[in-house]
Amino acid sequence: MDATEARSDLELIAALNRGDTAAYAPLYYRYRAWVHRLAWRFTQHEADAQDVLQETFLYLARKFPGFTLTASMTTFLYPVVKNTAIAVRKRKRREPTMAPEALPESADQSAADAGPEDLQVVLAGLNSECREVVLMRFVDGMALEEIATALQIPLGTVKSRLHRALAELRADARVQEYFAPV
């Protein structure tokens, strides 16, 4: 497990590049929850999220030896998880034998089905680009620079999307109580 692993991501990656395959486990346990949460958000389906988790870490493993991390691990992993989730969902849609209830719902659809007090409904009202930035920033804990790198957009665009999203949230009566001065 990762609890006792003191080596940084870069040190673990260097060890893996040297052939120390045991360094893969701590790297996996460090990011598995983050990847799983992100995969679940994109797929809204547990089995698909687990598929995405497997494929993401296998993609990472195939990069070794010779992998160079130029940004943070989350910045590297985010587009991998996102694209893998899209591919998994497309693949599942093409499977004709799958029962309708097992089909993954989109984030918007699941949010629309939730109760009116559900925060997901409020988030679903946001523009998808703004919602993605809000979730990356506040749920995934990514820095603005990391978001810009992961989405391959300018930092200013990230900031403007975030400001726009927060302005919309403040204006929304369903979550206004959170913004009220104490």
Place this chain on the structure above:
Amino acid sequence: MTHDSPQLPEALLTRLRSQANPPAQLPPALDDAIVQAGMATIARNRRWRLWVRVSVGLSAAACLAVVCSVWFISQRDPGFASDLAPSNPQRVTIAAAYHLARQRAAGDTSITQAQIDQLAMASVRLDHYGAGGAP
């Protein structure tokens, strides 16, 4: 970290994060399978890369050995390297004269001694004046 990043109220943040978590925990068997598969992939890639490096190294060594052998032989026999050239006209002419002589010796009466002599003379001229022929 960017300092001018806007913040969400703590209560909203907590609720947002709690709703973002997947409902189910990952089964430990899946963790083990992913880790084992990843480690096996890395080990296999490493072996493959090593094999490619060894193959490339051996190929390069073989090429170097051939080049060195040719160079070494050409040092001992200066005509060797030029004789290897397929378009050496003098060697082609001599080979043609030799071929005709053998045909004639084998009983081919259509080949005259004069033709063979002409080719032999041509080879001598090439030796003196090069591929450009007589001045």
